[in-house]
Amino acid sequence: MTSHKDYETMQRAARRKSGLLQALTYLGLSIWAVVVLFPFYWMVLTSLKSYGAYNSEHTPVFFTLSPTLENYENAFTAVPLGGYLLNTLIFAVATTAIMVVVSTLAAYAFARLKFRGKNLLFGLFLSMMMIPSELVVITNFVTITNWDMRNSFPGLILPSITSVFYIYLLKESFEQVPDELYRAAKVDGTSDLKYLWKVMIPICRPTIVTITILKLIECWNSYVWPRLITDDQAYFLVSNGIQEIRENGFGRENVPAMMAAVVVISVPLILLFLAFRNKIMEGVSRGGMKG
Template identity: 40%
Template sequence: MSNKWLSGLLYALLSIGGVLMVLPFLWMLSTSLKSPSEVMVMPPKWLPAALNVTNYAKAWSMASFSQYLLNSVIVTVVSTIGELITTILAAFAFSRLRFYGRDLLFTILLGTMMVPGEVLLIPNYVTLSQLGWIDRYEALIVPWLASMFAIFLLRQYFLSIPVQLYYAARIDGSGDFKYLWNIMVPLAKPALVTVVLFKAIGSWNAFLWPLIVTNTKEMRTLPVGLTSFTTEAGTDYELLMAASAMIVVPMLLLYLVFERYLIEGISRGGLKG
């Protein structure tokens, strides 16, 4: 009986936590469908009197959302593909290839994960400024073409694949790249999907870095474009929430579609160190 009560309490706590996590998202959707007079009413109203779907059309036309969307798609796709390539090659080198100082180099690179990203903002900005990349796609993409966290995650997954497959492939005359592409990559599909999801969501939602390295509306991404709804006269919260919903929904759908691979990739990535 005690185990049943404990399980029931656990599920109750998890359910409460899940509801608390979903509430802000539901409030965003509710606010995006309200009229301006309903947004600031006290006490707050969860459901609007009428569904103002036109808020989404207004939000799209009010700011240069088509340009913001194009920039976000370009940055997300290119940086995700670039990071996937560097992650696969580096993870394979650290898990299967043997070279002098491999473990020491990996430990040093792993230590960089403890450096806060905010500490690197100024050095990275100065470097890009000297290269003349400010307010260009290079500034939004190149600094994020590699991730030590992604390399670590994929390396751990590669280590869970039996090394006998590597030796058998070498005996059959297969080179390192052929073995990596034909055997390791297909077997590591859950981990690769996890890397892609983390990178795509991170790039899509990035705000601080695009805000720093872009100066014109033509180079702004969607999260930075949300600032268009805040002016000296105030904030149009219903339009801001409508724009936010349009930004959040694509990544939410992407996560729901590949959730199974994400869980498997993270769980199997920690099997062997």
């Protein structure tokens, strides 16, 4: 039979083991955080170095005693970076707003409405996710070109106003809302659009917020389609504007100025994620109310 002293010894050993395991876990997470965050630190650090100081470094220097904002000034004067940011903001907000409306209506139809062939249609709809994106880009390019919509915001926006994945995610969230609420609303004479607006959207708000933020980030980082459909600098977004900056703005050798432009472009996304990170996690993990 275990004595009281032996029990206390075992408890202390268990606490030491738990403390050591926790310390190793925090150590591993700290190392991983440094690995992940170091490129961002190096980007900001380089943007604060003058062109001469950067080129005079024979070995990498991980700090600077004479930071300068000259590179940020050049980022807005040497190239139309402000115009790129405005174009991207218009593209991202307009595309996301239309996509959320289209996806919400489509998801509600698949989740709540009853019509012939719904399951077959939804299965065919999901099969579109198996089509390589390159084929879709080619088809969209031919369509937008035939409609004479190159170098225009409608040409940039139209191919991105729907998403099979986001419709599927919203449909799953809508289906978690109890059917009793829908039947009670229909007994009271509530229309489907009013039920969607008054009941479904408030309950599933975390999922809607999540897809909104993810779509904004997706639009902000969009590269292939804007680069393909626009060759007029007046419609360049920040993603393909970076290439223009590198080739015809600062030049390939002016790395600090290039890094300053990248910092300016990255800050809005970082702030957006930090502001809504809890909503994103809530939407991904919960996605709605369970029935």
